[in-house]
Structure formats: C-alpha cells, structure tokens
Amino acid sequence: MRIDHDGRTAIVTGGSRGIGREVARELVAAGARVLITGRRRAALEATAAALGPACLWRACHAADAPAAERCVAYAMEAFGRIDYLVNNAGTNPQWGPTIDLAAPLATKLTEVNQWAPLLWTQLVWRAGMRVHGGAVVNVTSIGAAAPTPKTGFYNATKAALDYLTRQLAAELAPAARVNAVAPGLVDTDMAAAIPDAERAALLAGIPMGRFGTPADIAAAASFLLSDRAGWLTGHVLVVDGGALVAGGRVAG
Numbered sequence: 001m002r003i004d005h006d007g008r009t010a011i012v013t014g015g016s017r018g019i020g021r022e023v024a025r026e027l028v029a030a031g032a033r034v035l036i037t038g039r040r041r042a043a044l045e046a047t048a049a050a051l052g053p054a055c056l057w058r059a060c061h062a063a064d065a066p067a068a069e070r071c072v073a074y075a076m077e078a079f080g081r082i083d084y085l086v087n088n089a090g091t092n093p094q095w096g097p098t099i100d101l102a103a104p105l106a107t108k109l110t111e112v113n114q115w116a117p118l119l120w121t122q123l124v125w126r127a128g129m130r131v132h133g134g135a136v137v138n139v140t141s142i143g144a145a146a147p148t149p150k151t152g153f154y155n156a157t158k159a160a161l162d163y164l165t166r167q168l169a170a171e172l173a174p175a176a177r178v179n180a181v182a183p184g185l186v187d188t189d190m191a192a193a194i195p196d197a198e199r200a201a202l203l204a205g206i207p208m209g210r211f212g213t214p215a216d217i218a219a220a221a222s223f224l225l226s227d228r229a230g231w232l233t234g235h236v237l238v239v240d241g242g243a244l245v246a247g248g249r250v251a252g
C-alpha cells in the first residue's frame with residue numbers, strides 16, 4: 001500500500017532521534033514538509049540535515065507552553081498550515097516500584113507524556129486544524145495495557161494518553177481524526193536503559209522473534225495520518241510483534 005503525503009505539513013515532537021526521527025523520515029519521503037522538535041539542538045540539526053530541506057527544526061521542551069506556541073507559530077509561518085501532529089516526545093525517568101516514585105518525577109512524567117500531547121493538539125487545532133481539518137497521532141505504549149514491576153507510573157501516563165486519544169477523537173470529529181500507536185519494545189535510546197538479562201526475557205515473549213524498529217512504528221503512524229485511514233479515529237493501534245496477544249511480558 002503506497003501512502004501519499006504529498007503537499008502535507010506536519011509537526012513531530014521528539015523528532016530528533018528514535019521513533020520520532022523515523023516518522024519524520026517517512027513523512028518527508030512521502031512528500032510532506034515536517035517540523036521536528038526536541039530539547040537538544042545538535043541532534044535536531046543533524047536529523048534535519050539528513051532529511052533535507054523539507055525538514056525544519058526548533059528546540060523546545062514538549063511541556064513548555066510558551067515555547068510550544070512559538071514552534072507552532074514558526075510552522076505556520078513556514079508552511080501556512082499544519083495538517084498533521086505526531087505527539088511522540090516521551091520520557092521514562094523512573095525504573096523501580098511505583099510506590100517509591102518521587103513527586104518531581106511524577107510531575108515530569110505527567111507533564112511530558114500526558115499534558116504535552118493535549119497542549120500541542122490545542123495549539124494546532126487553534127492554528128487552523130479546526131477549520132481545514134487534519135490528523136493527530138499520539139505515541140503511547142503497550143505498557144498502558146498491563147502492570148509492570150518498574151515502569152508503573154510511565155504506564156499510567158500512557159494509559160491516560162490512550163484515554164485522551166478517544167476523548168479528543170470524539171470532540172474534534174469531524175474536522176480532525178485522533179489516533180494512537182502503541183509500540184512494544186523498540187530498539188532506541190529509551191529502550192537501551194533495559195538491562196540485558198531483562199531484554200532476553202522480553203524477546204522470548206515476542207512471537208515475531210525480534211524487537212521492533214522505529215520503521216515499524218513509523219509505518220503505522222504514517223498510515224493513521226494518511227487519507228487511507230479517513231474513517232479511522234479514536235483507535236489505539238498496537239504494534240508489538242504480537243507480545244500482548246501472546247501474554248508476553250511488557251518492558252519494565
């Protein structure tokens with residue numbers, strides 16, 4: 001199935017590395033112009049240079065509202081409109097029992113994983129998506145579906161994002177569609193924090209016999225953004241090599 005994004009414009013938060021970079025690459029390859037964001041300039045600059053002139057970048061903490069507003073204004077100036085938003089930036093700063101979670105980490109997790117996707121959706125909606133329409137994809141996690149020993153509050157924020165996806169799908173239709181991709185374990189910097197012994201156990205629980213790649217997730221996001229998914233909204237698309245259906249252990 002060929003996905004066409006010719007002439008479309010997008011913002012991908014957390015687009016400098018990992019899954020977000022691959023989503024940006026996929027969109028640019030299919031004809032879109034993309035603004036990527038993230039906190040570190042060097043990584044953004046390198047990714048934008050690799051993707052070519054259709055990829056612009058702005059440094060911005062995802063949950064910093066004034067900075068996010070400036071990014072959206074920049075995209076509007078550069079593109080004239082924003083057709084797609086990919087809320088991909090996410091963080092997982094705790095590795096331990098949820099009962100021990102410290103307040104600053106809870107605040108960070110909630111702000112970046114749960115509040116920021118709503119903030120960015122508000123901004124693109126008000127910038128014109130409510131008039132010309134568009135599509136939003138939130139990057140959640142299969143962790144939202146099951147308790148894990150060490151990433152409980154991260155999972156809770158992703159479960160909230162699954163809910164928000166359905167809520168906004170209902171609120172923003174028919175102008176905009178809102179869907180989510182829920183990855184299983186994908187080999188990126190974020191997943192590198194998982195100890196080797198645990199990785200082996202996780203791999204054993206994946207029927208497809210391998211960890212995901214950023215391209216696996218980007219393909220799903222690209223489809224959900226595209227017109228091919230024109231009657232699809234409020235859906236959370238699990239992309240996990242079969243781990244959930246096989247009852248495999250979820251990371252963390």
Ligand SMILES: NC(=O)c1ccc[n+]([C@@H]2O[C@H](COP(=O)([O-])OP(=O)(O)OC[C@H]3O[C@@H](n4cnc5c(N)ncnc54)[C@H](OP(=O)(O)O)[C@@H]3O)[C@@H](O)[C@H]2O)c1
Nearest residue numbers: 014016017018019038039040061062090141185186188190
């Ligand atoms: N990898 C997995 O196995 C996996 C599984 C399920 C779900 N996910 C989800 O997939 C998404 C992408 O994960 P990934 O594995 O690709 O992570 P990654 O390789 O660590 O990349 C994260 C991206 O987000 C940016 N970012 C992180 N915190 C940010 C913040 N506070 N403000 C703005 N940008 C921020 C990073 O750039 P800077 O650091 O420069 O800001 C980077 O561009 C996340 O939402 C994650 O929860 C990942």
